[in-house]
Amino acid sequence: MTYAMTDSAVPKSRTKKQSLLKQIMTMPAGAILLVFVTLQIVCIAGALIYPDSFRYLSPQNLTILMKAIPVLGCLALGAGVLMIAGEFDLSIGSVYTLTAVLMASLVDSGMSAFLAAPLGILLGVMIGLLNGAITLRFGLPSFIVTLGGLLFWRGAVLLYNGAVQVRFDPEPAFTSLFAGTFLGINAAFIWIVLFVIGFYLLMHRHKFGNHVFATGGNPAAATAIGINTDRVKMIAFAIAGGMAAVAGILATARVGSVQPGQGAGLELQAIAACVIGGLSLRGGRGSIIGIFLGVMLIHTITDVLLLLRAPGFYLDMFIATLIVVAAAFNHLIERRGAA
Amino acid sequence: MSASNLLELHNISKSFGALTALRDLSFHVGQSEVVGLLGDNGAGKSTTVNLISGIHKPTSGHLSVDGQKTLFTCRSDSADAGIETIYQNTALVDSLSITRNIFMGRERTNAFGFLKQAEMRDIAMEVLQKAVHISGIDSPDKLVGDLSGGQKQAVAIARAVFFKRRVLLLDEPTSALSVRETEALLAQVLKLKAEGVSSVLVTHNLYHAYQVCDRFVIMSHGTKVFDVKKADTTISQLTEYVVLT
Numbered sequence: 001m002t003y004a005m006t007d008s009a010v011p012k013s014r015t016k017k018q019s020l021l022k023q024i025m026t027m028p029a030g031a032i033l034l035v036f037v038t039l040q041i042v043c044i045a046g047a048l049i050y051p052d053s054f055r056y057l058s059p060q061n062l063t064i065l066m067k068a069i070p071v072l073g074c075l076a077l078g079a080g081v082l083m084i085a086g087e088f089d090l091s092i093g094s095v096y097t098l099t100a101v102l103m104a105s106l107v108d109s110g111m112s113a114f115l116a117a118p119l120g121i122l123l124g125v126m127i128g129l130l131n132g133a134i135t136l137r138f139g140l141p142s143f144i145v146t147l148g149g150l151l152f153w154r155g156a157v158l159l160y161n162g163a164v165q166v167r168f169d170p171e172p173a174f175t176s177l178f179a180g181t182f183l184g185i186n187a188a189f190i191w192i193v194l195f196v197i198g199f200y201l202l203m204h205r206h207k208f209g210n211h212v213f214a215t216g217g218n219p220a221a222a223t224a225i226g227i228n229t230d231r232v233k234m235i236a237f238a239i240a241g242g243m244a245a246v247a248g249i250l251a252t253a254r255v256g257s258v259q260p261g262q263g264a265g266l267e268l269q270a271i272a273a274c275v276i277g278g279l280s281l282r283g284g285r286g287s288i289i290g291i292f293l294g295v296m297l298i299h300t301i302t303d304v305l306l307l308l309r310a311p312g313f314y315l316d317m318f319i320a321t322l323i324v325v326a327a328a329f330n331h332l333i334e335r336r337g338a339a
Numbered sequence: 340m341s342a343s344n345l346l347e348l349h350n351i352s353k354s355f356g357a358l359t360a361l362r363d364l365s366f367h368v369g370q371s372e373v374v375g376l377l378g379d380n381g382a383g384k385s386t387t388v389n390l391i392s393g394i395h396k397p398t399s400g401h402l403s404v405d406g407q408k409t410l411f412t413c414r415s416d417s418a419d420a421g422i423e424t425i426y427q428n429t430a431l432v433d434s435l436s437i438t439r440n441i442f443m444g445r446e447r448t449n450a451f452g453f454l455k456q457a458e459m460r461d462i463a464m465e466v467l468q469k470a471v472h473i474s475g476i477d478s479p480d481k482l483v484g485d486l487s488g489g490q491k492q493a494v495a496i497a498r499a500v501f502f503k504r505r506v507l508l509l510d511e512p513t514s515a516l517s518v519r520e521t522e523a524l525l526a527q528v529l530k531l532k533a534e535g536v537s538s539v540l541v542t543h544n545l546y547h548a549y550q551v552c553d554r555f556v557i558m559s560h561g562t563k564v565f566d567v568k569k570a571d572t573t574i575s576q577l578t579e580y581v582v583l584t
Binding site: 201205206207208210211213214217218220221222223224225226227280284285 | 392394413414415418424426430431432433434435439442443444445446448451452453454456
């Protein structure tokens with residue numbers, strides 16, 4: 001007894017064979033990859049044709065790009081895992097600042113940065129777990145809970161530290177490990193690449209990742225099959241908080257100081273990078289490589305506009321358009337998938 | 340009731356606050372038997388399913404598996420006992436591939452928890468081809484969201500078959516299916532019975548039930564009103580019991 005009773009009973013497939021372009025577009029992160037590669041080709045061609053006026057390929061510019069990407073990258077990776085699990089964390093920008101301030105002031109009072117940095121990450125993880133506990137215990141939307149977190153921790157920074165800049169002066173080994181240069185490549189960039197590989201393995205090659213996708217994609221199904229969705233979400237909240245702290249460490253090691261206002265708006269940029277990278281706002285869809293491409297795309301566009309000496313507001317308008325277009329595109333893909 | 344009964348419900352009652360959903364319900368499922376659990380809306384069929392699959396706990400009474408008294412406190416308890424529930428809206432994740440869905444929550448991994456992807460893919464391929472023949476599924480990498488209702492149902496059944504379930508609980512499995520898909524599903528239930536897998540078919544479609552069931556348990560107002568072998572009844576008698584009790 002088979003589903004296909006006889007071969008003749010099976011109607012011929014009525015869907016046409018898809019073109020290569022369409023196949024790429026429906027791949028996870030396929031569309032963003034296409035946009036990213038196209039943009040790179042245009043930029044590199046422009047830089048080769050106008051080497052003096054458009055210095056995209058100059059070593060200075062590439063270094064700036066490599067230094068800029070890791071901070072947003074860490075934030076977006078953490079926020080992205082949580083988004084795939086079906087929750088949001090708007091507090092990561094504030095947590096990023098808070099943990100950096102904590103680390104810098106601990107170092108200032110004589111602690112080794114190699115001890116202060118893990119403490120900062122621990123604080124980030126604890127705040128993530130707190131967000132998760134409140135969200136899950138009371139069945140609230142994480143959007144609201146972490147909006148509270150955003151304001152609360154932003155205020156806590158000012159309470160703890162005041163509105164003054166904190167100097168960060170760690171041992172040289174710490175600085176060279178997180179902000180130095182290795183084989184001509186910025187250390188922070190190497191870190192973010194390692195994180196991307198690690199998160200890729202976790203989300204796409206490890207059973208935990210499968211549980212995260214299941215939890216975000218269909219919580220009822222995940223529960224029915226025996227996955228502890230609350231536990232999965234708690235871990236995802238912890239990852240988001242921890243990665244916000246890591247971003248704080250990378251940024252602070254690079255600049256050598258912390259501004260109490262520096263994290264404002266970063267949480268939205270991180271979520272923007274995730275949406276551009278193909279993550280669904282409803283959870284369950286997305287890829288780590290998409291998140292990373294989203295971050296790189298935001299920074300490439302920022303960089304190009306700076307090189308073209310465009311005023312800053314163009315940047316906001318550009319990113320805004322990109323987010324909406326990306327979200328609309330993702331939605332189309334989802335609807336096709338759900339049909 | 341003989342000791343060989345796979346699953347037995349003994350005098351089970353279940354209340355949700357003031358509402359009594361089940362009253363003193365007892366029935367059993369034998370080895371290689373297809374039982375039709377019938378009844379009109381609100382008869383308590385879904386509560387019974389949730390109870391057997393471990394989502395609800397009985398207020399009084401107990402279950403036994405192979406004659407051993409057991410208590411299911413969560414979904415995985417019933418899975419350990421070999422019971423797989425296939426829900427009305429199948430418990431699958433649309434954004435994941437067929438392979439990932441089949442192994443969801445029961446992934447094959449190495450010692451570090453990393454997935455054995457090639458192994459799982461091969462098994463999924465084999466299960467889809469051998470155990471559940473479904474037209475239109477050519478690759479286990481397809482996203483479940485791209486499948487039809489019947490194909491999804493088949494993936495859920497493939498999952499149950501692979502994990503060597505002894506009892507399938509099918510909760511209104513045909514409500515979302517086309518005619519052809521329904522025929523194929525019912526055929527699948529019979530095929531599994533021949534392989535020693537029992538099924539409980541929960542439905543209010545008497546014709547579908549009559550096609551495949553060996554025995555019928557008819558529920559009304561939270562309790563059993565009729566328990567009869569197929570040989571001893573007719574479809575009109577069953578209809579009478581469902582409608583009039």
